[in-house]
Amino acid sequence: MTRPAFAATRYYLTAFLSTAVTVTYLPIWLNERGITDAQIGLINTVPMLGILLFSVLAGRLADRASDWKQAIMIGTGAAALFSLLLGFAEGFLAILVVWTLTILPAGLVNPVADAGTLRLSMRAGFSFGTTRAWGTMGYLCMCFVTGYLIVWFGAGAFVLLFAITCALRFLASIGLPKLRAPDGPRTVARGRILSREVMEAFRPWVLLPVIAGAILFSNHMVMNAFSSLVWKEQGISEPAIGALIALGAAAEAATMFTWSRINTRFPARVLISLAAVAAIFRWAGMTFSPPLAVLAIMQLGQAVSFTFAYLGCLYFINKRTDEDISAEAQSLFGVMMQGFSIIVVAGFGVAFGLFGVQAFWMCVALSVLALGMVQISLRMRGTDPAG
Numbered sequence: 001m002t003r004p005a006f007a008a009t010r011y012y013l014t015a016f017l018s019t020a021v022t023v024t025y026l027p028i029w030l031n032e033r034g035i036t037d038a039q040i041g042l043i044n045t046v047p048m049l050g051i052l053l054f055s056v057l058a059g060r061l062a063d064r065a066s067d068w069k070q071a072i073m074i075g076t077g078a079a080a081l082f083s084l085l086l087g088f089a090e091g092f093l094a095i096l097v098v099w100t101l102t103i104l105p106a107g108l109v110n111p112v113a114d115a116g117t118l119r120l121s122m123r124a125g126f127s128f129g130t131t132r133a134w135g136t137m138g139y140l141c142m143c144f145v146t147g148y149l150i151v152w153f154g155a156g157a158f159v160l161l162f163a164i165t166c167a168l169r170f171l172a173s174i175g176l177p178k179l180r181a182p183d184g185p186r187t188v189a190r191g192r193i194l195s196r197e198v199m200e201a202f203r204p205w206v207l208l209p210v211i212a213g214a215i216l217f218s219n220h221m222v223m224n225a226f227s228s229l230v231w232k233e234q235g236i237s238e239p240a241i242g243a244l245i246a247l248g249a250a251a252e253a254a255t256m257f258t259w260s261r262i263n264t265r266f267p268a269r270v271l272i273s274l275a276a277v278a279a280i281f282r283w284a285g286m287t288f289s290p291p292l293a294v295l296a297i298m299q300l301g302q303a304v305s306f307t308f309a310y311l312g313c314l315y316f317i318n319k320r321t322d323e324d325i326s327a328e329a330q331s332l333f334g335v336m337m338q339g340f341s342i343i344v345v346a347g348f349g350v351a352f353g354l355f356g357v358q359a360f361w362m363c364v365a366l367s368v369l370a371l372g373m374v375q376i377s378l379r380m381r382g383t384d385p386a387g
Contacts, residue, residue: 002124002126003177004120004124004177005124005131007177008120008126008177011072011117011175011176012113012117012134013134013172014138014169015113015135016136017138017139017142017169018083018106018162018165018166019139020138020139020141020142020165021146021158021161021162024142024146024147025147025150026044028155029155036092039092039096043092043099046096046099047099047100050104050107051104051108051334051335052335052338054104054108055108055331055338056328056332058071058075058112058331059111059112059115059331059332060327062109062112062327062328063324063327067116067178067180068115068180068327069116069178071112071327072112072113073173073174075105075106075109075112076106076166076169076170076173077170077173078101078105078106079106079169080163080167080170082101082102083102083162083163083166083167085098085101086098086102086162086163087160102166108331110334111331111333112330114314115326115327116180116326118315119179120179122318123181128314128315129257129260130256130259130260133254133256136253137253139249140249140250142165143246146158149161180323181323194328195325195328197321197322197324197325198325201329202329204377204380205377205381206316206320206377208373208374208376209316209377210313210316210333210336211373212272212309212369212370213275213309213310213312213337214333214337214339214340215340215366215367216272216275216279216366216370217306217309217310217337217340217341218340218343218344219305219363219366220302220306221341222344222345222348222363225345225348225349226348226349228245230357231244231295236295240292244299247296248299248300249302251299251302251303252303252306252307255307255308256311259307263315268312268313268316269312269316269377269383270383272309272374273374273375273378274308275305275307275308275309276309276367276368279301279363279367279370280364280368281301282298282302282305283361283364283367284361286298286357286360287357287358309370314330314333317329317330317333318330344366348362348363
């Protein structure tokens with residue numbers, strides 16, 4: 001492994017550790033602090049809204065810096081600093097402010113890290129998919145570690161563990177190499193909310209598959225939010241539910257590890273189309289409340305339904321934009337993913353309350369819509385080596 005590849009992999013290995021700690025124990029910790037269910041929802045939602053509002057601006061500022069690494073260090077450094085205050089926050093308002101100040105800066109630079117590392121990987125000759133896969137592996141391992149550490153050291157370990165993982169991510173960002181091409185020509189993007197260069201790059205045939213990818217991503221956020229509840233109501237035990245979730249993540253990571261072979265053989269829009277087809281079958285299967293063995297096979301489908309859509313879009317955007325607007329373009333994709341996720345997860349929650357597992361037909365319909373968008377794009381402009 002080359003030095004740039006090792007540094008990038010080390011960063012991604014730490015990038016989602018704090019997320020794993022959060023997913024594993026944050027709601028329980030908040031509940032023990034007297035925070036109501038509605039307030040827990042706000043604490044989780046406000047940072048997402050901030051990312052939705054400011055992500056493109058953060059991407060534009062990162063593109064104007066001499067190197068994307070600076071933005072990544074500032075964002076992860078701010079998160080590490082504010083995470084130290086979480087243990088001192090008392091009451092809903094104080095926790096909301098500290099949590100938002102911790103999650104928001106790190107969330108804003110996630111697309112910047114993707115954009116910069118993807119550009120670096122193409123110059124240095126390593127696979128971004130493999131590098132990103134280690135992020136998923138770190139997340140999986142940290143979920144298990146967090147559970148055991150909380151059992152051994154008590155609920156108070158959550159705050160310390162969260163702060164440590166934020167600090168590790170910041171330290172790893174310091175070790176990143178320069179992400180921009182050395183001595184490359186630089187131009188400053190023009191425009192207000194969106195630069196003219198990004199608007200020109202996202203022509204209709206480019207925009208359609210990107211929106212499709214964001215829709216497919218949002219369907220997976222439905223699974224993150226409701227799968228454990230759905231399976232619990234079907235009588236599946238907690239250990240089996242945990243195994244199913246881990247199986248999906250492992251399948252996702254396995255595809256990322258082999259991404260260099262997949263990406264060079266198939267155009268990006270073909271991969272996004274395959275993701276949509278896999279999603280249609282996967283969500284349709286959920287409506288039948290299948291037995292555990294069938295669910296395990298369906299979870300393996302995450303290797304295609306999620307990874308092909310997510311990485312396919314990242315590479316598609318990368319190939320259709322130049323380096324001067326790379327962070328802004330990937331941040332725009334991040335905004336689409338966040339925006340659709342908020343709408344779709346909220347809509348699914350209402351539908352699930354009314355129709356139970358039949359609400360997954362909504363995800364099927366959205367996947368069909370995504371597939372149609374990609375096919376329209378292919379008709380507008382056929383595939384080429386860039387997708």
